[in-house]
Amino acid sequence: MAAKSSVMRSAPASLVRGLLVSVIVSALLVLLFALLVLMFDLGNGVITPVNQVIKVCSILAGTFVAAQSGMKGWIAGLCLGGAYMLLGILLYCAFAGEILPPLVMAGDLGLGLAAGFLSGLLAATMKK
DSSP: OOHHHHHHHHHHHHHHHHHHHHHHHHHHHHHHHHHHHHTTOGGGGGHHHHHHHHHHHHHHHHHHHHGGSSOHHHHHHHHHHHHHHHHHHHHHHHHHHHHOHHHHHHHHHHHHHHHHHHHHHHHHHHHO
């Protein structure tokens, strides 16, 4: 029972570390993408798909960190993906000064949960 207790104590810290990794990966990928947009004059049509790929890659990186706590990978992924997307939605609303339409928020949250779940399964498989 002591092992399970230590997992439960370290899980929140691992999730916070994973979320920080996700945010850092996002920032680096957004900066890289902005540089590519400036260098190659990419059209507006690529922004949304690349933004989604950046979110998924960030969740993947953060989930690998969060899953190291010993909790089940898919649980770590769901928690991290949901937290990452909620943080993104809150930051967008705060900086834009407007609330996103509910369908957009639901879509983002669904993407985060799906990406987190699949990332968690991958992290758990690679641990073995």
